[in-house]
Amino acid sequence: MYDTYLESIQKAILIFPFIWILLTVPIFAFQYHRLGALSVWRIIIISSFTLYLLTLLFLIVFPLPTAQKIQQLITTHARRVNLNPLELAHNLKLVYQNYEIYGWRSVITDSRFFEPVFNVIMMIPFGVYLRYYFKKSFSSIVVLAFMLSMFFEVTQLTGNFGMFARSYRLFDVDDILTNTFGAIIGFILTPIFRLVLPNLDQIDDKTKVKSNEISFLRRTTAFIIDFVIFTLIALMLPFDHAILKVITSIIITWTIPTFIASKYVKKTIGMRIVSFGFVNQNEGQKLTISQILVRQLLGVGGNIFIISSLLVSLLPNTNGALVGWFQIGLNLILFGLPTLYVVVDISALIFKKDHQLWFEKLSKTILVADAKISQSSNPKPPQEFKM
Numbered sequence: 001m002y003d004t005y006l007e008s009i010q011k012a013i014l015i016f017p018f019i020w021i022l023l024t025v026p027i028f029a030f031q032y033h034r035l036g037a038l039s040v041w042r043i044i045i046i047s048s049f050t051l052y053l054l055t056l057l058f059l060i061v062f063p064l065p066t067a068q069k070i071q072q073l074i075t076t077h078a079r080r081v082n083l084n085p086l087e088l089a090h091n092l093k094l095v096y097q098n099y100e101i102y103g104w105r106s107v108i109t110d111s112r113f114f115e116p117v118f119n120v121i122m123m124i125p126f127g128v129y130l131r132y133y134f135k136k137s138f139s140s141i142v143v144l145a146f147m148l149s150m151f152f153e154v155t156q157l158t159g160n161f162g163m164f165a166r167s168y169r170l171f172d173v174d175d176i177l178t179n180t181f182g183a184i185i186g187f188i189l190t191p192i193f194r195l196v197l198p199n200l201d202q203i204d205d206k207t208k209v210k211s212n213e214i215s216f217l218r219r220t221t222a223f224i225i226d227f228v229i230f231t232l233i234a235l236m237l238p239f240d241h242a243i244l245k246v247i248t249s250i251i252i253t254w255t256i257p258t259f260i261a262s263k264y265v266k267k268t269i270g271m272r273i274v275s276f277g278f279v280n281q282n283e284g285q286k287l288t289i290s291q292i293l294v295r296q297l298l299g300v301g302g303n304i305f306i307i308s309s310l311l312v313s314l315l316p317n318t319n320g321a322l323v324g325w326f327q328i329g330l331n332l333i334l335f336g337l338p339t340l341y342v343v344v345d346i347s348a349l350i351f352k353k354d355h356q357l358w359f360e361k362l363s364k365t366i367l368v369a370d371a372k373i374s375q376s377s378n379p380k381p382p383q384e385f386k387m
Contacts, residue, residue, distance in 0.1 A: 005118070008062045012055040024050050033273055037210035037218075039203050045133050052125055059122065060152045061160060065168040070159075074166055080157065081171045088116055088174040119178035120185065123149070127186020128193055133200065138187055145183030149176045211275075211371040216349045218274050219367070225270035229253050230304075246308060250301035258292050265368065266292060275370035282364070291363045299359020303346075306338045 024047055032038050065073075091112040098110065107113050126145060130136040136144065155161065157171040230253040239245045258266040263286050267277035278295065280287050341358075348355045360366065 004063060005059060008058040009055055011062060012051065012058040015058075016051050016054055019054055020047060020050060032221075033275055037207050037213075037215075039207045041198050041203055042200075042207075045129075049129050049133070052129070056122060056126075056148075056152070060155060060169075065164065070164050070166060070168060073168060080167050083173050085173050085177060088177070092116075116174060116178045119175055120182035123179045123182030124186040124189065127183035127188075128190050129186075130183070131187050131190040132193060132197065138184075141183055141187050142180060145180045146176065149179035152179075208371070212369050213353060214276050214367040214369060215353065218276065219349065222268065222270035222274045222276070225273055226253055226268050227304075229269060246305060247301070250304060251297065254296045254300045255293070258296055263287075268296075276367055277370070278360075278365045278367050280364065281366045287365065291365055295359050295363035295365050299357070299363065302359070303342050306342060 027046065028038060028043060095107055095110050095113045098107070123145060126148065127141050130141045130144060153171045153176060156169040157167050159165065159167045230249045233252050234245045234249040237245050237248060239248070254268055257268050257272075261267045261272075261277065264284075265277040265279050266287055271277050278287075280291065345357055349357075356366070
């Protein structure tokens with residue numbers, strides 16, 4: 001029996017990465033878009049809660065019966081429902097009687113003992129999660145635990161909602177009672193867990209502070225999104241000339257979107273997704289066209305052009321042979337040194353959050369988070385920007 005439990009848990013762990021990508025990642029992406037920051041601890045909790053619920057489901061559903069097993073259950077008219085809540089007490093009494101005769105070994109190997117105990121244990125985390133993370137009341141936890149347990153029992157009663165000709169496990173009211181009791185124990189034990197778990201309110205306060213900051217990760221995420229768009233556009237353009245493709249894609253990706261944004265806060269698609277933009281470093285003043293072009297076209301586009309030119313110049317020529325050493329040295333001087341400067345400039349963001357890149361200094365622009373903009377009380381422009 002214990003091997004069956006372990007097998008179900010192993011299956012849940014194997015399928016969890018796919019469920020995490022399909023269900024959990026979109027939640028994190030939405031939160032990151034809305035707040036511009038994520039708490040690592042909240043990611044851990046939500047991910048572990050998803051794995052926990054998936055494990056519960058697998059413990060209820062697996063192992064699946066064979067066709068012969070289902071036919072045997074149909075032929076023998078095996079019992080499908082137990083609605084007697086006193087059956088648990090009767091079974092435990094029999095277990096105790098066996099204990100007096102045969103000792104503890106008879107208890108831990110008796111399904112009438114370990115199945116209800118397991119039902120209680122497996123729902124304790126449910127009560128802890130609901131009280132600690134979701135901040136549910138006692139009555140809410142009781143109702144939700146009852147509903148979850150009822151869902152499991154109905155799943156069993158209907159043969160996984162019609163997947164099989166009949167149920168292959170017993171719909172047992174005792175399971176509902178023990179599951180609900182387990183969640184209640186989890187509610188009671190939550191204060192003990194809080195002694196070692198982080199305070200969520202303090203974590204949220206730190207996350208709010210982070211949402212006002214433009215971290216290196218946030219900038220990188222926006223750039224990656226924009227770069228994917230840039231690459232797709234470059235691949236779709238009908239031009240044969242590589243440089244013309246690059247320049248056109250840069251204009252479409254990093255320049256045009258900024259002209260259709262707010263007059264005060266400019267954003268690319270990537271910036272919009274992770275909730276920040278760039279503004280005039282002179283508070284309350286609109287960005288000029290020259291500032292936008294210097295920052296986006298000369299700055300961002302220039303960085304990409306310099307790095308890509310270096311990479312292209314070092315590729316094999318059309319004859320399949322590498323370019324000569326003189327040409328390689330020349331390319332390193334023309335593109336290698338500027339590339340090194342760009343890399344060092346960008347790397348400085350890792351160690352200094354308020355570092356301005358060369359094109360930001362030249363264009364006199366700074367980045368500002370949407371969360372900071374929404375907190376603004378500057379009447380000009382209303383609810384748009386204030387440093």
